[in-house]
Amino acid sequence: MVVIRLSRGGSKHRPFYNIVVADKRVRRDGRFIERLGFYNPTARGGEEQLRVAHDRLTYWRSVGARASPTVERILKNAPVAAPAAAEAAAA
Numbered sequence: 001m002v003v004i005r006l007s008r009g010g011s012k013h014r015p016f017y018n019i020v021v022a023d024k025r026v027r028r029d030g031r032f033i034e035r036l037g038f039y040n041p042t043a044r045g046g047e048e049q050l051r052v053a054h055d056r057l058t059y060w061r062s063v064g065a066r067a068s069p070t071v072e073r074i075l076k077n078a079p080v081a082a083p084a085a086a087e088a089a090a091a
Contacts, residue, residue, distance in 0.1 A: 002064065003023075004020070005019075005070075007029050009029075015041060015042065016040055018035050020035050034056065036060070038050070039074055050074065
């Protein structure tokens with residue numbers, strides 16, 4: 001089964017997580033299929049806390065990948081309109 005989950009990076013007491021698509025049998029920080037974005041729980045000031053490629057996320061969900069409960073919670077609490085607003089401002 002293919003899952004969408006967090007892969008931990010960063011250093012001690014400074015966690016940084018990549019949101020990845022991986023086979024369920026592979027270890028947490030091991031090989032992955034695709035990196036969809038990142039989550040930085042310790043972001044401060046102007047640092048970006050969350051970035052997700054929503055088009056790739058919907059693709060992987062459409063082919064049967066399931067998100068972990070933690071990824072579901074992070075995505076649910078994230079503002080959905082932020083990526084569209086950022087693209088409109090950049091254009």
